[in-house]
Structures are given as structure tokens and as C-alpha cells.
Amino acid sequence: MRLGEGVEWALHCCSVLGSLPPGVTLPGARLAEFHDVPASYLAKHLQALSNAGVVEPVTGRNGGYRLARPAGEITVLDVVLAVNGDEPAFRCSEIRQRGPSAIAPERYVQPCGIARAMWDAESAWRASLRDVTIGDLVADLGESVDPAQIDKAIDWMGAVLR
């Protein structure tokens, strides 16, 4: 199982956006510069976040992105699904309906135990991600991040937002 690295970028970007004063926007190019990642590629993921209604684009000069909702109302799951797609990781191909022991298709009413076990696990995964909001991540930044880094970040923001 492999989770694209764009998920990590998107979560960091949302944390940054959630740290800004309400209404302030930050362009994708600045977000890429802040995290030192390819701007062209990050734009793709920001676009996905925009399509999913997680962030809100502001076009034109001095435009950029901002959170579409209060940080406390955006869950980590929202971000992950927006970037990575919302299709389930495990897809049951119903191979029990094939082979020499197969019976009439209409007699398969319940999902098989294997699919249930996998889906239960995925539900647990999603529930865990749904318990954490971008607001929680932002609050955690203030507690656990080295003050020196916070100062540098504030300085950089001040220079960029101008």
C-alpha cells in the first residue's frame, strides 16, 4: 500500500493556511517556496484540494489560496481523500463468483468475510483521520515546534504577505 507524497504536502499546506489570519490568501508558488517543493507539481494537488472544496482559490493579482472553511471543520481525512482520491484501498473483485464452485450470481447477497474485514479496517483508518482536524494540527504546531522555527516562519510570512 502506497500513499502519494502529495498527501504530505497538502497537509502541510493546509496547516500553513490555517495559521494565517482569516481571509488572507497565499499563492501556490509561495506555499511551494515555503516547503521547498516543485511549484508546478504542488499546484496539481492544490487544484485537487480546490475541487474538493477544502481550499478556496482567489484569482487575480494578490490572489492565492485560503481555507474554504474554519480550520476546525476540516478533517485530515478531507485532505487525504481530496488529494489521493476517495476510492477504497481494497476493492473486492468478487472472485468467489468465479471458478468451479461458483453458483448463480443472484445468490451472493452478503459481501464475503474477507471484504468485510478489509473494509472494517479501512473504516477504522478513516475514523482515525476524521478525528483530527486542521485546527488540531495548527494548535499542535504552536506547542511542539521549536520557537526558533516559528520566528523564522513569521518573519518570512511578514516579508511575503507584504
Add this chain to the structure above:
Amino acid sequence: MRLGEGVEWALHCCSVLGSLPPGVTLPGARLAEFHDVPASYLAKHLQALSNAGVVEPVTGRNGGYRLARPAGEITVLDVVLAVNGDEPAFRCSEIRQRGPSAIAPERYVQPCGIARAMWDAESAWRASLRDVTIGDLVADLGESVDPAQIDKAIDWMGAVLR
């Protein structure tokens, strides 16, 4: 996030092997025939299960695979990790240490909140998969599968095991 379809095949194969009398082996070609999947490709995943110590190969004529441990001592997680690899889905690339706000590397002692949230979710996923054993899946087969299919499967097994 995408989970290879080989995982589904492997779980079904383990369920079948767990349904057999202890010690009896079933060749990979028969497992492929029973599930109507490409034998050459299934062999790859069975090999992975073998390397991980989930199933045990018996070489030579009338050989095949059998579970390496009692079905109740093999968890679904064991099978998933064997086939899909045991590397975590979310890999933190520490992008917080890059960009204009980065500080000295030795000052990043704790993992960032984002990585913690993702890893917690993955732990929940693994815990859920660890709660279900192949023995549970086999027991569930006897309860929820249509008797007609079970009869056909038993007939086929009888003919194949000769």
C-alpha cells in the same frame, strides 16, 4: 491509496488452505484454477507468502502449499503485509526541515503532528486487521456461504486431491 489485487487473491487462497485437513497441501496451479486467476501471476504472491512464513511449500510430486501455522494464529495483517510489503503507507519526508523556516536538523526531535496523525491512523488500520485471523475467515465461510457453493467446492476438492 491503492491496495494491489494480489492481496485479495492471497486472502482467498489462505482461506482455502485453512479449510483443508491439517497437513494436506494444494499446488499453486490448483489454487489458481479454483479462483479462476492467472496461475503464473498467483505464483508470485504465493511465493511472497512463503517468504514471509505464512504458508509452507512442499516440493516434488503431490506437493503444494499449506499453512505454516494453525489458521487461528495467522492474522489477516500477516497476509496483507506479506503480499503488499510492510513499509508504511505514509512516509514522512520531513519537509519541515526544508525551506526558509528550517532550523538545525538536530533540533527536530519529535515527529511532526501530521506524521503522528497519519501513523496513528495506520496503527488503527493494522490493529483492525490483526484482530481477524484466517481461522475466523474459515469459520465465517461455514456460516455465511451458500450450502450449494460449499458442496460444489467439496466435490471439486475431492476430485483434485484425488
Add this chain to the structure above:
DNA sequence: GTCCCTATACTCGGATAGCAAGTGTCCGAGTATAGGCGG
């Protein structure tokens, strides 16, 4: 009839192509702003 030997057929194991999805990049459409011009 019993034992041994050989040939066989069947098993797993790893090395080799093809394809899809994620990764990375680019240029074009659209808009709020800044400056200049006229009144």
C-alpha cells in the same frame, strides 16, 4: 514376492516484458491591481 534403481512428471523459485498510475513540467485563460490620462 520384495527390494532397489531409474526415469518421469510434477512442484516451487526467480528472472524477464508490458501497462497503469503517480510524478513532474509546461503554457494558456482570466482577473484584480497599478499607473497614466483626461476632465
Add this chain to the structure above:
DNA sequence: CCGCCTATACTCGGACACTTGCTATCCGAGTATAGGGAC
């Protein structure tokens, strides 16, 4: 001095190459069995 207009520069959005990993396949190494032959 104020308002309007235009040109600009900056923004996002979608369309185009490249690489990694999953999918699919093959052939070779090794072994327990089945049969035949000798005793």
C-alpha cells in the same frame, strides 16, 4: 484633485512527457513418486 480607462503582472486551471511500481508471463532447478527390473 478626482474619476475613469488601459495595460500589466500575477493568479489559477488544465493539457502534455517521464518514471516508478504493479500486472502478467515464462522457463529452469529440485524432488517425491511410479514403474520396471533384478534378486
